[in-house]
Amino acid sequence: MYREMEFKKYYLDLVMVPLSIMISICYHLWLWNKIRTQPLSTVMGANAHARRLWVSTVMKDNEKKHILAIQTFRNTLMGLTLMATTSIVWCCGLAAVLSSSYSVKKPLNNSILGAHGQFMVALKYVTLLVMFLFSFMCHSLSIRFIGQVNYLINCPEDSTIVTSMYVAELLEKGFALSMIGNRIFYTALPIMLWNFGPVIVFLCTSTMVPVLYNLDLLFEDSKKRKKMAY
Template sequence: MEFKKYYLDLILVPLSFMIFFGYHFWLWHKVRTQPLSTVIGTNAHGRRLWVSTIMKDNEKKNILAVQTIRNTIMGSTLMATTSILLCSGLAAVISSTYSVKKPLNDTVYGAHGEFMVALKYVTVLVLFLFSFMCHSLSIRFVSQVNFLINCPQDLTIVTSTYVSKLLEKSFTLNAIGNRLFYSALPNALWIFGPVLVILSSLTMTFVLYNLDFLFGDTKKERTHEVANEV
């Protein structure tokens, strides 16, 4: 009889994880093989061109570079701050003795035991913690770019290729942190039952698909020319 209380959680929640992370694995494969068919690959190619242009004409565009990177740091800082604040709030809820979730026991599907309730909150907490870590590392790399992008071009060590790689590491970590932050939404809805988790994951995957891929004529761009550069 205990399985009847848990079967929805055991089926729908892992399935939602598989859908969400399976989509991102497929997206990663597309970025590696057909970068210009995705927004991520196209933006990465544009950033490499931007770094090369800035470093070639550094005397005229150094202020532009600093201002642009400063805005990037501010965005990552905002996401990192939001993630750690949500972690603090969830930690307070988990450690609190106030039983705010008891009225939900008879109104939602799935398991309602103390272990399952704690698991739901801890899962969301872990996702926010990893999101905070990724955004913090992103700030670290982009801060290095902020110094190196103004180095003279005649130096053999600090080249535009090296600076581009650092910038791409920063944006990759930023993207991973954002996706972990997004994945916390379906898991937060797990508090109200596993059915909302699968519905939210399907909806979010559909929305992200339309945001991550280029359609129409832009998809026919010269993919093979930059396939080895991403």
């Protein structure tokens, strides 16, 4: 009888939260496959193609466009630094909460659905801590790659090693890590609502995935390509 009561407390957490995480993972796996197979139908694929052309154009006319390249990378690095700083600040805050007394980590309202035990509360904060740490790591690596590109893009293009293709590959690695860090950060936002119950986590994820779907795909371009095919 006691075990049944305990299972009822954990039931919603064991169903809703993993289901929410799986929805997010499945969507991003589908998006990754879409980027590989039909890159120009996605925002990320179209932007990657445009960045490769931009790198080639800048390196061919380096004397006139080197200042433009430096300013562009400066703005990009500022955005990445902001996201990395935000992630590590969240990590520090969560670490401070985990090291505090249990009274600080109690849910705001015991009437909220889901488990409220010490183990479950610790699991919520540890999950968030791990996600924000991975987001910080991805943004830090992205800063590293784009910082390298900031130097290499001003090299002469006739170099046997530093070609426009090589610089574009480094730039794409940086932006890919930035996108992964951002998506981990976005996935952590519904998990933050876990303190208010697992149902809210599921509802937040179910709302966020359609929003990301509409932001990630280029519907107008796909319609134009279909018309051109006919």
